[in-house]
Amino acid sequence: MANDPIPTPSIKDLQDDRMGEEDDNIFERRELLRPQHVPDKSRIVGRDEEITIVEELLKPAAVGDPPESGFIFGKTGTGKSLVAKHVTGRARGIAQLKEVNLAAAYVDCDQYNTETRTARRLAFSVRDAVEPERYIPDSGVGASRYYDELWGDDGMFNQVDAFIAILDEIDKLGHDATEVLSKLSRSEEAGKTGCYIGVLAISNKTDYTESPDERVASSFQDDPIVFPPYDATQLREILERRADAFKEGTVDGSVIGLAAALAARDHGDARRALDILRTAGKIAKKSGESKVLEEHVKEADEYSDVNRSIKLIQSGTPHARYALFALAYLTKTKLDDSFRTTKIYDVYRDVAIATHADSVSHQRILELMKKWSLPEITENYYTGGGKSEGSYREHRLLHDPDIVMSSAIEKDSLQDVLEHLQSKGV
Known part of the structure; x- marks a missing residue:
């Protein structure tokens, strides 16, 4: 490729290159130790019951019948995505044996975190499977355009018998989750597509509240699939x-x-x-x-x-991260290693100003700081301050302040925040 910015050396130049030496x-x-790797069933441990339940949901799609949809809940690292991908892959393979055209898509909603981005990912996944040469715009259009690519008059769903969508970390879609689930679950019923659709919606939050409303509830099985640790x-x-x-x-x-x-x-x-x-x-x-x-x-x-x-x-809310940054900054710049909520709040407000955010209340920052102790990022405790001060809460950072500061503030804003705090003499 003439304009390729990544040049490939000639074969002659690579003959003695040490990158080619197999010295491991x-x-x-x-690859067997990578979290993204989906192993065969013999390597999957402790999930026989969950695999069976997901199989029952998706098995019909493998033979050209309507699959069912379900919610999968469980904490990180409990095998939710692995089982969903494993069963979906087997269903697609069986469909090929039976000459059934089953398409599937996996969407990481942490990355594709809006309805438009999710719809685009779904459309491109189906395009790559059934019509690779089809042109679909990558940007500049809304979710409805991507849905049209799937189930419009010339939609790609007209070329498949069934479709399975895995929506991982669906809670990251926020309120858009209901819209996506509604579009997928209701499109078939509304006669927009001739193919059958099944959805596996996965969340790390066992108390996830963005469950389907009345528009889609009937399309999902009553009981979610819960993966224990x-x-x-x-x-x-x-x-x-x-x-x-x-x-x-x-x-x-x-x-x-x-x-x-x-x-x-x-x-x-x-x-x-x-x-x-x-x-x-x-x-x-x-x-x-x-x-x-x-x-x-x-x-x-x-x-x-x-x-x-x-x-x-990095996954914390902006104000929770700003408050944690304030504690890390104090830990790094002051002689003490624990600080009252009031002192953290004063620095937090300057961080909010530097990031062009409206600060929240002192009580809200106290609540957010207390939550950082749950994953053991900080620890906090009440201490007596004498009759004049009463009892108050102090917070102590449990990790390297430099690592915390660089994680709590976006890279392009970090220097501005530090300069603002230093200009204020904090």
Whole structure:
């Protein structure tokens, strides 16, 4: 390609390039430890009942009949997305055997977090499966245009017998979730499409409140599918069934057991267990070791904790992040390591000004700061201040303030916030 900004060297120039050397003495199949990897059924642990329920929902689509729709709830790392993808993939494969045209789409609503973005993702997924040369605008149009591409007079659903949509982290759509679910669940009933449609709506929030309203409730099964956390035994079995990600003899039972036990502390998160074991392998490889040791697992656990904290902070609401930034800033710039809500609130208001946001009340910041203690980003406690001051709440940061500050404020705003605080003498 003449204008390709990424040049590819000639074969001759690459003959002795060290990137081509296969010198990995730790990993054999690293992809088995990736959270996105969808393994075959023999590697899936503790989800037989949930797989059966999802199979019953989607099985009709595999034979050309109408599938059902359902909600899937559970905390992060409990296998929700894995099971949904696994069963959907099998249904699509069986459909091919039976000469049924079954299309499917997976949408990460954390990334595609509006109705228009979700509709665009659905349209492009179907396009890539049934009509790759079809032109669909990537931007500049609304959700209705993408829906028309699916079930309009010339819609792509006219070319398929059934369609399954997996909407992961649907709560990230906010109020748009109801619109998307309504459009998908009601389009068939309204005669807009000749194909059958099934939806798997997934949420990490077990108390998710954006459930379908009356327009769509009848299209979903009455009881949601709830995925419980894994226990330590199940986590160990998950890791054991993926131990062939490593070369033979590089990982033993004590290493796998430790990784499982460390992950079990965090509500049985299988993603965390895989992340710890994968990171331990990378540490061993970087250290030049021939085996993954328990010390590598412990180091990986600490590294995983930092990544987990960053993700938790970045997913917080703006004002919760601004308040946490204020605590981190005070921790870094002052001699003390714990601060009253009043002091945090004063700095928070300056952060809000620097980010062009309207500040919320002192009581609201107190509530938001208390919530940061639940994932152990902070800790807080009441302390007596004497008769003149009464009892008040203090907050202490449990992580590196630099990491917290860079996670709590968007990169392009961070310097402006710091300069504003310094100009105010904070």
